[in-house]
Amino acid sequence: MRAKAGVKQTPEIQYAGTGLSSKDFKEGKILCTRWTADAKYAWDAGIAIGKYLAGFKAGKILGVRCIKCGRTMVPPRAFCEWCFKTVDSWVQLRNTGIVNTFSLCYVTWDVKRVKKPEISAVIEIDGASKGMGIMHLLGEVDPNKVRIGMKVKAIWKPAAEREGAITDIKYWKPY
Amino acid sequence: MSLRERVNQPKDTRPWYGELPVESLYTVGIAGEKFLRTLKEKGQFLGTKCDRCRQVYVPPKIYCERCLAKLDDWVKVGSCGTLESWTMVHVGLDGQKLKKPELVALVKLDGASTCIVHKLAGIPVEELHIGMRVCAVLKPKTKREGAITDILHFKPADR
Amino acid sequence: MGQRVAIVGAGMTKFVRRAQETGKELAFHATRMALDSCEMNLDQIDAVCLGTAPDTFDGVHMKGEYLSDGAGAWGKPYMRCYVGGGTGVFSVIQGWYHIASGLCDTCLVVCEEKMSSYQPHAQAAFLTIFDHTTERPLKPNLLWIFAMEMNRYMTTYGLRKEDIVQVAVKNKRNALDHPCAQIAKAVTAEDILNSEVLAWPVQRLDVSPVSDGAVALVLASESIARKVTDKPVWIEGVGWSLDTAYWTNRDLCYPRYVEEAARMAYTMAGVTDPRHQIHIAEPYDPFDYKELHHMEGLMLCGKGEAPQMTVDGITQRDGELPVCPSGGLLGVGNPIAAAGLMKVAELFWQLRGEAGKRQVSRKVKRGVAQAWGDLMQVGTVVVVGI
Ligand SMILES: [Zn+2]
Ligand SMILES: [Zn+2]
Numbered sequence: 001m002r003a004k005a006g007v008k009q010t011p012e013i014q015y016a017g018t019g020l021s022s023k024d025f026k027e028g029k030i031l032c033t034r035w036t037a038d039a040k041y042a043w044d045a046g047i048a049i050g051k052y053l054a055g056f057k058a059g060k061i062l063g064v065r066c067i068k069c070g071r072t073m074v075p076p077r078a079f080c081e082w083c084f085k086t087v088d089s090w091v092q093l094r095n096t097g098i099v100n101t102f103s104l105c106y107v108t109w110d111v112k113r114v115k116k117p118e119i120s121a122v123i124e125i126d127g128a129s130k131g132m133g134i135m136h137l138l139g140e141v142d143p144n145k146v147r148i149g150m151k152v153k154a155i156w157k158p159a160a161e162r163e164g165a166i167t168d169i170k171y172w173k174p175y
Numbered sequence: 176m177s178l179r180e181r182v183n184q185p186k187d188t189r190p191w192y193g194e195l196p197v198e199s200l201y202t203v204g205i206a207g208e209k210f211l212r213t214l215k216e217k218g219q220f221l222g223t224k225c226d227r228c229r230q231v232y233v234p235p236k237i238y239c240e241r242c243l244a245k246l247d248d249w250v251k252v253g254s255c256g257t258l259e260s261w262t263m264v265h266v267g268l269d270g271q272k273l274k275k276p277e278l279v280a281l282v283k284l285d286g287a288s289t290c291i292v293h294k295l296a297g298i299p300v301e302e303l304h305i306g307m308r309v310c311a312v313l314k315p316k317t318k319r320e321g322a323i324t325d326i327l328h329f330k331p332a333d334r
Numbered sequence: 335m336g337q338r339v340a341i342v343g344a345g346m347t348k349f350v351r352r353a354q355e356t357g358k359e360l361a362f363h364a365t366r367m368a369l370d371s372c373e374m375n376l377d378q379i380d381a382v383c384l385g386t387a388p389d390t391f392d393g394v395h396m397k398g399e400y401l402s403d404g405a406g407a408w409g410k411p412y413m414r415c416y417v418g419g420g421t422g423v424f425s426v427i428q429g430w431y432h433i434a435s436g437l438c439d440t441c442l443v444v445c446e447e448k449m450s451s452y453q454p455h456a457q458a459a460f461l462t463i464f465d466h467t468t469e470r471p472l473k474p475n476l477l478w479i480f481a482m483e484m485n486r487y488m489t490t491y492g493l494r495k496e497d498i499v500q501v502a503v504k505n506k507r508n509a510l511d512h513p514c515a516q517i518a519k520a521v522t523a524e525d526i527l528n529s530e531v532l533a534w535p536v537q538r539l540d541v542s543p544v545s546d547g548a549v550a551l552v553l554a555s556e557s558i559a560r561k562v563t564d565k566p567v568w569i570e571g572v573g574w575s576l577d578t579a580y581w582t583n584r585d586l587c588y589p590r591y592v593e594e595a596a597r598m599a600y601t602m603a604g605v606t607d608p609r610h611q612i613h614i615a616e617p618y619d620p621f622d623y624k625e626l627h628h629m630e631g632l633m634l635c636g637k638g639e640a641p642q643m644t645v646d647g648i649t650q651r652d653g654e655l656p657v658c659p660s661g662g663l664l665g666v667g668n669p670i671a672a673a674g675l676m677k678v679a680e681l682f683w684q685l686r687g688e689a690g691k692r693q694v695s696r697k698v699k700r701g702v703a704q705a706w707g708d709l710m711q712v713g714t715v716v717v718v719g720i
Contacts, residue, residue: 015514016363017348017547018355020202030202030354031211031321034453035393037197042190043466050189053467073583075468081578101489101586103481105533109473110196111455117534120478122486122582133582135469135478148489164189167471191467198453199393204356238362240403243376245366 048078051090057164059156061093063128071129093127097172099150100124100133104143117143123152123172139171150174203321206235209249215321218313222287224248233287253285255310255332261295261303280329282309293323297330308332336434340559340566341426341718343372343552344679348514349667352450353546357392361404361446364548364672368442369406372552372562379552380438382407384414385425385445387670387707390459393451405444405550419620419707420574421445422549422674423714426703427572429553430716439555446548447669456544463709479710481533483586484623488535490587491638495535499526500644501622502539505658508651509665511691514676516545516667526622542620545667549675551682565686570700571605571717573598579709592631592704592713599702600633603717608633612717613698614684615655616677618705619662628704629657631713652695659684659694674705678716685720 024030045053048064052075055062064087065072066080072091079086104117119138124131138146139155152172162168203211206223213221222231223246225239233252238245260281267273280295295309309329319325345367347353347360355363361384369375384405389397398414405412411432417424422445429443449456460476487493503523509515521539529538559566575594577584596608605611617628626640634655635643643649649657660666660680663673681701683689700719706712 013513015346015348016355016367017350017353017360017514018205019348019350020352020354022352024354025200031208032203033201033322035199035201037195037199037393039195039197040192041194041466042192044190045467049467053189073580075465075580075582077580081580100582101482101486103478103485103533103536104531105475105478105481106530107475107477107532109461109475110458120472120474120482120533122482122586131583131585135464135472135474135582137472148486165471166468191471193466193470195390195462196458197390197393199451200453201393201451202352202354202356204359205354206359207356208354236403237359238366238404240408241376243362243366243369243406 048076052076053164056166056168057162059159059162061095061125061154063091063093065089065091072127072132074125074128074132074134091127093125095154097123097125097152099146099148099152101148102138102146119143119146136169137171138173140173206237210235211321214325215319218316220252220254220284221249222252224250230288231286232289233284233291250286252287255308256282256284256287258305258307258309259283259290260305263300280309282329293326294328296328297334337436338556339430339433339553339569340556341551341569341682342554342559342562342566343368343374344550344682345371346514346549346676346679347547349516349545349547349669351516351543351545353448357394357401357446357448358404360448360546360548361401361444364550365404365406365442365444368550368552374552374562376406378440379406379410379442380440381411381432382442382444383425383429383432384412385416385421385671385675386414387416387418387421387447388459391447391449391452391456401446406442417708417712417714419618419670420674420705420712420714421671421707423678423703423705423716424574425671425675426551426569426678426716427574427714430569430572433553433555439558441553442550443553443675444548444550445671445675447672448546449544449669450546475533477533477536479581480621481536484535484621486586487623487627493638493641495527496523497641497645498623498626499523499540501619501625502526502664504644504650505619505662505664508659508692509661512661512666515661515665516543517665536621540622542663542668545669547667547669547672549672549679551675551679565720567682567685567718567720569716570719571599571603573715575713576708577711579711581710584711588637589627589631589706589713591711592628592706593633595713595715596632599715599717605717609635612700612702613696614659614681614694614701615657616660616680616701616703617657618674619658619664620668622664624706625658625662628706632702632704656694659692677703677705678718681718685718
């Protein structure tokens with residue numbers, strides 16, 4: 001091999017890559033195949049989240065405590081990932097929290113536009129350690145008035161309609 | 176918790192049902208385009224050849240996987256070849272027993288170094304043997320659409 | 335730290351919204367170009383490392399294995415890595431330890447992504463990063479995480495959106511000089527601020543486009559590198575780190591995991607004062623605010639100071655610290671793993687003075703590339719120098 005200065009990045013280098021437009025597909029200019037995967041799952045909630053969900057059915061937000069680091073954590077987990085030991089106890093947290101951050105979302109998961117924004121938020125739950133938040137939605141609030149640091153409370157579905165799911169809390173509203 | 180805690184209520188560990196919505200659109204690529212268009216329009220099989228590695232790739236590639244040379248030496252290969260292996264499939268993708276078992280073949284077309292996988296038909300299982308000659312049965316030209324399914328199946332060369 | 339490792343060759347394909355080439359074919363073109371750039375052949379390569387993000391994008395299960403022949407891995411030790419968006423830079427780290435350990439003398443590093451296969455939009459493939467039981471029932475959108483992180487960042491430091499969008503203005507303009515760029519269109523701050531609101535504060539033009547493409551590098555030990563080229567670019571430091579998997583428990587205003595990864599890489603490279611010892615940076619910029627976030631994590635400025643640095647023009651190509659002179663993901667495109675590797679390729683070309691129209695004004699001797707990903711909590715960092 002001989003010493004070589006290398007190739008300069010100049011326009012005369014031909015880079016590969018053939019860009020197509022959706023027209024090329026519609027007009028059958030290029031050959032293609034399609035496949036839809038039948039990807040259906042049954043995920044086990046597991047030990048800690050199983051109990052968390054049972055708490056929702058009972059109208060309670062549950063967290064776990066680790067004595068070693070002193071943290072009260074939510075979502076609950078079977079082990080403390082800092083201390084790498086099983087957690088020590090379960091605690092009921094309050095139905096209130098603080099907006100850690102939020103977004104006003106105008107598109108759905110499959111990139112369809114909506115008129116009224118959905119307000120997603122991370123809410124730090126009162127009774128858990130600082131910074132311990134969960135993701136949820138805000139409601140009964142003017143999107144322009146939502147602020148980080150805002151105090152919010154959980155609005156639950158009626159007991160009869162609760163099924164042991166994160167959606168047993170309909171949303172959180174300022175109080 | 177964890178191992179120290181028993182779950183007495185199975186519903187406490189309820190499964191959560193969901194799906195991953197996946198639909199894929201695959202282009203057949205630069206080599207695939209030429210291969211499938213020729214199959215569709217001329218009913219012929221093409222491969223690409225690397226002289227250095229003495230390989231003829233079918234389905235073709237635009238590069239030699241052994242030396243990574245760019246390949247543009249396109250060669251015609253036969254529509255008949257050798258049965259390299261086969262199996263009879265009794266179970267479908269859903270895990271259910273098939274009404275009619277299917278024969279699947281690995282065929283090395285004449286002149287190719289590599290095999291293609293396809294269906295096999297027109298022969299009782301008892302008469303199948305590795306090494307036998309088989310030929311591609313194509314759809315009529317008007318029905319072909321530039322897909323590997325333009326080959327209906329392979330059948331024994333002597334029938 | 336074992337054998338010294340150099341980058342001796344690089345290649346890439348154009349980044350396009352939808353490529354006719356298959357993933358294998360894209361990988362081949364980038365790999366062949368990288369080998370040709372240093373006049374090497376496949377039989378001189380000891381091992382191959384391939385980075386590619388979720389199988390779901392290409393719609394190919396075991397995508398690493400599927401792509402292996404296009405990456406030149408036939409009959410060689412081969413390994414695929416995947417740390418989400420952090421993959422492109424991590425693949426270089428993986429190639430590095432193959433050689434630094436003394437196991438190999440040469441290694442190809444290849445990254446490919448073909449996101450156009452996913453229908454109707456690749457975004458849906460990301461949904462499983464949300465917890466299936468505690469988050470997905472809320473029907474989240476991937477943008478939620480970024481929008482909330484951006485909001486937290488802006489609010490914590492009192493930043494203005496007008497300043498943040500200067501990143502997108504700069505990178506999309508830089509990309510005009512990149513022959514592989516998907517977006518060859520300059521935009522103004524007004525264009526961005528008037529573009530469609532997706533998830534406030536994220537607007538359409540704050541986001542990098544979905545792309546298909548591939549990039550490849552050739553790595554070599556010192557003895558081989560000196561024979562192959564008179565301009566080896568040394569890998570001086572590598573680092574990577576993960577934060578908690580509970581993203582809602584993290585402080586979203588600062589990427590601590592990037593700082594940890596950077597500290598690891600800087601220590602190895604002997605960098606004690608990054609602001610002055612790093613001359614050029616390619617931080618990960620899938621969103622405009624992310625470049626700023628990552629500049630802070632890389633300690634190229636203080637917390638909350640990156641927007642002002644951008645407004646002051648320091649990060650322009652002719653500035654004191656050029657940032658994303660390639661055009662970044664915002665301009666060149668975002669084929670996830672390939673985009674990260676493109677950043678290291680850009681530093682390779684810049685440090686050798688081979689970046690053509692993109693060449694920065696200052697003489698640059700040391701640069702840092704960084705990517706971010708996994709469950710939005712991994713930082714991968716590579717420091718290179720001549
Ligand atoms: Zn602990
Ligand atoms: Zn060959």
